Amino acid sequence: MSAENKTITIDPVTRLEGHARITIHLDAGGAVEDARFHVTEFRGFEKFCEGRPLWEMPGITARICGICPVSHLLASAKAGDEVLAVSVPEAAANLRRLMNLGQIIQSHALSFFHLSAPDLLLGMDADPGTRNVFGLMAKEPDLARDGIRLRQFGQEVIEILGGKKIHPSWAVPGGVRVPLSEKGRDAIRERLPEARRISREALDLFRKIAERFAEEAAVLGDFSTLFLGLVAKDGGWEHYDGTIRVMDSEGIRVADGLDPRQYRSYIAEAVEDWSYLKFPYYRERGYPDGAYRVGPLARLNLCDHMPTPLAEEARQAFRATADGKAVTSSFYYHYARLVEILAAVEEVERLIDDEKTRSPRIRAEAGVNRSNGVGVSEAPRGTLFHDYEVDEHGLITRVNLIIATGQNNLAMNRTVLQAARHYIKGSAIPEGFLNRIEAGVRAFDPCLSCSTHALGQMPLQVTLYGPKGEKLDERTRD
Amino acid sequence: MSAKSKNRTAPKPRPRIATVWLAGCSGCHMSFLDLDEWLFELAELADVVYSPVADVKEYPENVDAVLIEGAVANLDNLELLKKVRARTRLVVAFGDCAITGNVTSLRNPLGGPDSALHRAYVEEVDGNGSPPSDRTTVPELLPKVLPLHQVIKIDAFLRGCPPSPAAIRELLEQTLSPPSKSRSKKDTP
C-alpha cells in the first residue's frame, strides 16, 4: 500500500439478513480514519402502500421481511386496532403474544445457530468456505441439529396458530382470525421440554465460550449509547405491549412511561448520502449524540425483571456482569438473545395453559373510527413502529415505518469504526480480521430487508479510498 | 444438469448449488431453511457454494443449480443476475417475487422510484433530507422492478410466497439425483 489514503471495502457483508457493504477509509499513514456500514437496498413500502385498504396492510407489510413477518403482522394489526378504536379481546392478545414468542424463538435461533455460531464455534479465522451453517453441521452436528430444531419449534408455533410458517395471514385489525386448537396446543406442549433443554444448553455454552472472545467483546461495539424499548406496566420484560423506557449506559433512566404512539415526539430520523438505511436518534440529544440501541441487549438492560423463573435467573447473571450499570458491549447481544429464547420458551408454556387464551372470543369487529393509528411491538431486533393515516373508507393515505434495525444504525456504524480501528493497521489485513468486523455487525442481527422496507439488499465489501475520495483498492473476500 | 455425465468419469463430482437473494423479503430463503433436518441430507447430496448464509463473496464459476429469490430492483441486482446466469447451468426463479415481481413490484405503478425515495428520505425526515445518492456505495434503483425472466433466461419456476419447503425439496431432489432407469425414488433416510 502506498502512502496515500485508501479505502477497504467488504462487499457483500455475509451471514446477515440483507444486503450491505462496509467501507473503511485509511489515512496516509495507513491508520483507520473512518468506517461505514452501507445498506444498499430500498423497496419503498411507505409510498406504494398509499391507497390500499387498511385490512390488507398486515399481509403486505409482512412481506417487508421473511425473517420477522410476524412483527410486521402484529404491529400492523395493532395500528389497525387503533384505527378501529377497539381493544382486542383478551384471548386475541394472548394469541398474538404467543405467535410473537414463536417468532422470537425462531429468529433468535437463526441468528445464533445458523448465522453466528460458525464464528463462535468454528472460529473467526476458520476457512471462509466452510465457516457457515453447513460447516457447523459437519463439525458440530449435534449443536447444529439442536439449533435447527429450536428454530423449527418457533416456526411451528407460528404455523400452528396461523396455518403457515412464513407470512400467515392471521392477525387482523381487531384481533386474530383463528383460535388455538386443542390439537395445536398439544403439539406445542409436546415439544416444549426439548426447546427448554436446547435453550438452556445454548446459554451455558455461550457463557463457557465467552471468555475466549474477551478481545472481541471489548472492541466489537463496546461504547455508551442510550437504550430504548418497551417495558411492561410493572417494569418487566415486554415484547407486545407496554410503554417506552429509555436508559443510558450508566443504567440511569432517561425517560419512562413514554406513550409509544407519540414516538415522533422523542424519535427523529436523519439521512446520510451513503446508506439507504436511515438514522433514527433520540430527539432530545440531537444527531448523532442521540444514538440509541434497541433489541435484546436493550430489552435486558431496560427491564426490571423477566416474567419467568429461569429467564429471571439468567437476566440477573447477565446484568451482574455490568455491576448494576447497563451491559454496553454489542457482542453481548448474543448473550441477551439466548436469555430471551429461554424466556420465550417459558412464556409459551405459560400462555398455552392460560384460561384466557382458550376463550373463543378472538376478534372485535368495527369500522373505521379514527383517521390514524400507531401500532408498536418488540420485534426480535427491537422496537417496531407502524404509523398509518386513513381516509373515511379505511384507505391508507400515509404510512411511516420505524424498523428495529434502523434504530441500531448509528451504533452499527460506530461498531464498524471501533472494530476497524482495532484490527486494521497498515496494508496487511488478514481475512479473519475482516470477518471480525462483519461479526461486529452480525451481533446486532441486522435485518436489512426490514430496515430498508425498502427496494434493495445487504452484501459486505471493503473499499479503500484515497484522500480525494478516489477509489484505490477494493477487497472482496472469496 | 449433470445427468448425462454419469458414466464418463469414475468419481462423479459433487453437484454445486447456490442460492441468491435479490430484491425480496428473504422469506423464500427462510422457507429453504425450513427444510430443517433435511438440510443434513442436502449436505450429503451437494455442496452449497454460494448463499447469503455463507461467506463466499464472489459468485463462483461452474455452478450446477441456483435458486434466485427476489426481483430485480437496482443495478447491483442486475449485474449479479447476469453473472449468475453466465456461471450457472440451471437457474430457478425461486418464489413469486422472482417470477412476477410480486410485492416488490408494487412500486411500479408509481412510475419510477423517485416518489418513493422522496417519501422515505425527504418527507419523513427532520430538516432537509435527500435520497442517498453516493453511487460508490448505494446502487441506483431501476425505473421498474423486473421479474427475472425479463432479464435472463430461466430454466425452472418455483411458485409461492414463499414456496413451501416440500416443493423446494422436491425440486432439489429431482435436480440433484435425476431419476435413472435402474433406480426409482430415493430410499436413503
Ligand code: SF4
Ligand atoms: S416471494 Fe414472498 S416470501 Fe419470497 S421474497 Fe417475495 S415476498 Fe418474500
